[in-house]
Amino acid sequence: MNQHTLLTHYLSNLEVELYMGDYNRCGSDWRDLDYTPDYSKFYWICEGEGWLKIGEQEYYPVPGQLVLMPEGVTQSYSSISDQPFLKYWCHFSAKVGGINLFQIVKFPHFCTIDQPEQINTIFRDILMYLKSGEVYGHMMAKSKLMELISQYVMRMDIEQIAYLNVPAIEKITAVLAYIDSHIEENISVQELAQLAYMHPNYFIRFFKQQIGVPPIHYITGKKIDKAKELLSCTPSTVTIIAEHLGFSDLYYFSRQFKKHTGLTPTEYRKLKTGVAL
Missing domain, CATH: 1.10.10.60 (Homeodomain-like)
Incomplete structure (x- = not known):
């Protein structure tokens, strides 16, 4: 069985939970060093500059990049200029059989989106449903999170994905x-x-x-x-x-x-x- 088939098994049985999300501009004091979150994050960079460290790798994301920061990995972030990030973001978990997906599979930490309006629409929908107050709101927001993860995976080269265990x-x-x-x-x-x-x-x-x-x-x-x-x-x-x-x-x-x-x-x-x- 090849990696493509195995990854299909994992993603087909993926269970997600969405904790929170928002759209805002980071302040000049946006900074935290060497913390290990028990949730995963997506950052969708719309404007500005900033610095991220995920594990041992440092990044300076630019507008049009979708950044994945997986739970259980030591991270840091900081503003670096007077033009801090304007970004959509969300906190979530992704599990397979109760196990954190990112303890099983290592994905690249960012991808560049060639059709940014797709991602803008997904995040707008996530926030709309989260704030709707409707009984189905959270369920719909989770479905949009699954769509976001799908868009991320669609842009991955299978050779960029590593299995950790x-x-x-x-x-x-x-x-x-x-x-x-x-x-x-x-x-x-x-x-x-x-x-x-x-x-x-x-x-x-x-x-x-x-x-x-x-x-x-x-x-x-x-x-x-x-x-x-x-x-x-x-x-x-x-x-x-x-x-x-x-x-x-x-x-x-x-x-x-x-x-x-x-x-x-x-x-x-x-x-x-x-x-x-």
């Missing part, structure tokens, strides 16, 4: 590859745990932390994906497909299929092919 990445990559190559079999947690050299109970926690869902849930989802492919591309009956994928109980297979797709296997095939077999 290489032994864990190697283990989960081997496990996911094994599932893919044995999806037509009855895969047990015990055999996956043996593959990762872990006790099954610990392995379940490890898998959920890395992928965002328990292993059985993930395996079932992959089997349903394979069933969708077979229903669309082969004349095999639903019963044969279920048995082929290790479902001995046709009713259970149909129930799981509908749970994942909203349709029965027969309804799905008819929708995809126009033929009910």
Whole structure:
């Protein structure tokens, strides 16, 4: 399994929380040194000058740059002239299986935006929803935060992204590859745990932390994906497909299929092919 596929797993199971945000000009006293926040930040620089230090790297962002300052990393910032930053900003968390995303994956700390109005609009919407007072306001603001993260990731070169816990990445990559190559079999947690050299109970926690869902849930989802492919591309009956994928109980297979797709296997095939077999 390549890095692109693994990153897709992480981002597909991303859970975000938005704490606060605003649009303002920094004062001449805007300064803090060597602090480690328990939240992540985005700065969208609109005007002005300033200095940032993230970990051991120093930056002087310019207008049109979106800056990511991840939680758990030592940071500093300061005004450096009589033209301090005018910026949008927000504080948030991003987790996969309860683990800080930025403890798993290291992204570049900034990107230059070639269509700045897109980012302006997202931040304006975030602030509008945060301040709306509507019951759906925070939910909509979180959806806009997800859009902002998506825009950031879209501008990343996959080669710029690093994985921070290489032994864990190697283990989960081997496990996911094994599932893919044995999806037509009855895969047990015990055999996956043996593959990762872990006790099954610990392995379940490890898998959920890395992928965002328990292993059985993930395996079932992959089997349903394979069933969708077979229903669309082969004349095999639903019963044969279920048995082929290790479902001995046709009713259970149909129930799981509908749970994942909203349709029965027969309804799905008819929708995809126009033929009910």
